[in-house]
Amino acid sequence: MFRQQSHKQILDNLTSSVLLLDESLCIQYMNPAAEMLLEATLRRLKSRPIEEWLSPSEEELKVLRESFDSGHPYSKREARLVTQTGQELIVDYSVNPVPQSGLLLEIQARDRLIRIEREEEILTRHATARTLVRGLAHEIKNPLGGIRGAAQLLERELDDESLHEYTRIIIEEADRLRNLVDRLLGPHKLPNIELVNIHAILERVCSLIQVESGGQIRLVRDYDPSIPEFEGDSEQLIQATLNITRNAMEALQESKTPHAQIVLRTRALRQITLGTERHRLVCSVEIIDNGPGIPADLLSSIFYPMVTGRADGSGLGLSIAQSIVNRHHGLIECNTEPGETRFQLLIPLEQNHENLR
The missing domain is CATH 3.30.565.10 (Histidine kinase-like ATPase, C-terminal domain)
Known part of the structure; x- marks a missing residue:
């Protein structure tokens, strides 16, 4: 009894989806990961044929039956399966005949792994770009302050009012660049x-x-x-x-x-x-x-x-x-x-x- 309970705890804590099918390809057991993947509970799907809760092709059904009859395991990569809720899944799965029990089906959801890899790439690229922009922005802001200050001092020294237009252009463009750099840095508060x-x-x-x-x-x-x-x-x-x-x-x-x-x-x-x-x-x-x-x-x-x-x-x-x-x-x-x-x-x-x- 202890051994059976220990095995069940192991299956319940796996991140892989594990299902047990009988000789009629009806589900007899599924672990919590499988329930999450298929968006249905064991109570709801138990003893129902595979065609009702997943949509394998005729070829896949044929191979499942042959595996049960011959006792030979097999695996398939990046198969497309559709749940009864209409969700399409990209999965890797392996089938292992278990004597006197049925077929043990282990499913790894590839779409989730693909998504994780894509999200990690997006986050890494964005973090790299932000680091580069922050470094560049600070290098730009430092001389901008000097340029603006020098233009203000120059404006005070110029007696000709017509030349003040040029210093004001320098100051306004320095302010515009500073505002652009602040926007590049994003929210700073x-x-x-x-x-x-x-x-x-x-x-x-x-x-x-x-x-x-x-x-x-x-x-x-x-x-x-x-x-x-x-x-x-x-x-x-x-x-x-x-x-x-x-x-x-x-x-x-x-x-x-x-x-x-x-x-x-x-x-x-x-x-x-x-x-x-x-x-x-x-x-x-x-x-x-x-x-x-x-x-x-x-x-x-x-x-x-x-x-x-x-x-x-x-x-x-x-x-x-x-x-x-x-x-x-x-x-x-x-x-x-x-x-x-x-x-x-x-x-x-x-x-x-x-x-x-």
Whole structure:
């Protein structure tokens, strides 16, 4: 009894999804990782055939039956399976016949690993770019102060008023460059931590976009009211979502997209890994427009400072938005194709406000 209980504890604590199928390919056991992967409980799926809870191809069903009959194990890499909820999964799985028990099916979700690798790359690239920009910004600000001070002293020494125009140009351009450098550095004040409601933030953004677009763009709200309040900086989060939504608005206006619309969608996601950290509950905010999409050559670098696809764009909006969401231990992702561009903000709902720096 002790041995059986020990084996069950081991299976229950595995991150791999483990299932046991009988000779009819009906499920007899699944560990918690499998329940999470398939979004269903053992009580719900027990003794039901594989076709009802997963959608393997006819070839895969044939191989499963042959494995059971022959007793030979086999593995498959990067298979595409669809759960009964309609979710498509990219998985590696192995099948091992167990005498007098059935087929032991072990599934590793590849899409989650692919996502983790992509998110780590995004975070690393952004951190590297921020470090480079900060170093460069400080090197620029130091001589700017000297140039501005020298221009002010020179203006006092000039008796000819007509020459003051030139010194004022020097001072104004030095101030403009200083402001640009400050924007490159992103938010520099400490966050004002309070309980924030993500839907109140989005409603504020919608109000601003409605005014700026002159009511020419349809705003569609698709909110999940179950998302709780969480600790964060309301003003900074408004700035992050406004930067992305304003970019969508400008892309729709410049392309003169017919029936232009922006969808703001919120959802609560469970057990999400951001970078290397796993979070129990995450707030997902999707900002989706039906514009022309982002050029493929810009997609990998859109979160870098000074990268923009518009002639009059500063290239700072997305970089600042990513920095703000990173401060909240979250991440912004982007997927685009002609007719749909989707930005997704992922923010953990359990914040450690001491680290929001």
